[in-house]
Amino acid sequence: xxxxxxxxxxxxxxxxxxxxxxxxxxxxxxxxxxxxxxxxxxxxxxxxxxxxxxxxxxxxxxxxxxxxxxxxxxxxxxxxxxxxxxxxxxxxxxxxxxxxxxxxxxxxxxxx
Amino acid sequence: xxxxxxxxxxxxxxxxxxxxxxxxxxxxxxxxxxxxxxxxxxxxxxxxxxxxxxxxxxxxxxxxxxxxxxxxxxxxxxxxxxxxxxxxxxxxxxxxxxxxxxxxxxxxxxxxxx
Numbered sequence: 001x002x003x004x005x006x007x008x009x010x011x012x013x014x015x016x017x018x019x020x021x022x023x024x025x026x027x028x029x030x031x032x033x034x035x036x037x038x039x040x041x042x043x044x045x046x047x048x049x050x051x052x053x054x055x056x057x058x059x060x061x062x063x064x065x066x067x068x069x070x071x072x073x074x075x076x077x078x079x080x081x082x083x084x085x086x087x088x089x090x091x092x093x094x095x096x097x098x099x100x101x102x103x104x105x106x107x108x109x110x111x112x
Numbered sequence: 113x114x115x116x117x118x119x120x121x122x123x124x125x126x127x128x129x130x131x132x133x134x135x136x137x138x139x140x141x142x143x144x145x146x147x148x149x150x151x152x153x154x155x156x157x158x159x160x161x162x163x164x165x166x167x168x169x170x171x172x173x174x175x176x177x178x179x180x181x182x183x184x185x186x187x188x189x190x191x192x193x194x195x196x197x198x199x200x201x202x203x204x205x206x207x208x209x210x211x212x213x214x215x216x217x218x219x220x221x222x223x224x225x226x
Contacts, residue, residue, distance in 0.1 A: 006154075033214045042116070042202050042217030043155070050213075088154050098145055098204075098212045099168045102154030 002027040004091055006103030013079055014111050021074040021106045023089035030092050032072045033100070034063055037086040079110045114139060116218035118203050124224045125193050131223060133188040137205030138216045143167075144186040145215065146178060147202040155202055161186050162208055190223075198225045 004025045011019055023032070031050045035043035047056050049065035049072060056063045060083075062075040072089055086107050090100040117136040125131050137144050143162045147155035157170035161180035175191045184205075190197055200222050204215035 004154075031212060035217075040219065042204075042219050043215075044217070045214040048213045090154070092212050097168070097208070098143065098160060098206055098215070099157050099170070100147075100155075100215070102147075102156070104152075104154045 002029075002091065002093055002101045004089055004101050004103040006089055006106055008106060009104065010107050010109075012109045012111070015080055016078050017110075019076050019079060019108070021087055021089075021108075022071070023073065023091075023103050024071045025091060025101075026070065027091070027093070027101075028069050029101075030069075032065055032069070032092070033090045034072070034074055035088045035090060037088060037105075043088055076108075079108075081110045081112050084108055084110050116203055116205050116216050118201075118218035118221050120221060121219065122222045122224075124226060127193055127195060127225055129193050130189065130191045131193060133190075133201050133203075133221045133223070135186045135188070135203030135205075135218060137184050137186070137203075141205035141207050141216065142184050143206045143208045144180060144184065145204045145206070146186070146188045147204060148172075149200040149202055149220070151199070158188070193225045195225050198223060 034046045037043040047063045052067045052069045054065045060077045086105045089103045145160040146158040149155040159169040164180045177189045180186045200220040202220045203218045
């Protein structure tokens with residue numbers, strides 16, 4: 001069974017601060033996605049990383065896939081209240097198309 | 113371009129009853145997956161449908177079953193409802209060709225079992 005441990009579970013910060021969310025596993029994933037979910041809505045895909053060591057940037061968000069494809073991180077620079085939400089990492093197993101293993105999520109609150 | 117549509121949005125059922133949830137995938141997508149998300153948790157994979165057949169299944173009992181229609185829409189059925197089945201049920205669609213690059217999720221159906 002593949003497991004993804006996501007940390008921290010909760011983050012409460014002030015506007016303008018930086019933060020990093022971590023996603024770790026003992027399993028290798030063929031790809032890893034990060035999603036953002038708001039209350040009452042489904043998760044929205046932010047990024048997919050596929051290659052070990054890959055770094056992708058989406059405005060103030062930086063995503064990194066570990067060299068061994070077992071871990072990933074999400075770094076947000078100068079957080080804004082609009083960044084508030086639940087952030088989920090999800091790994092796709094090598095032989096399981098689209099059978100995602102999700103982390104338990106990080107609830108981020110950015111105070112003005 | 114419509115995204116993933118789920119119905120109903122909310123549902124209250126009594127323990128022991130049966131429920132059917134519906135999903136229309138994003139235009140152009142042919143694969144539908146269902147996830148269960150308990151409060152405060154990440155989604156858990158229930159099963160995936162492609163070409164009207166169940167292609168993969170997670171660790172859910174046989175009380176959970178599904179169907180995919182020729183137009184790619186899908187249903188999730190849960191029999192003999194338990195209190196623990198209360199959760200947000202998410203439908204996600206994707207395109208089967210090539211590598212998997214992520215889902216488009218619907219807004220979910222909030223099921224409450226009392």
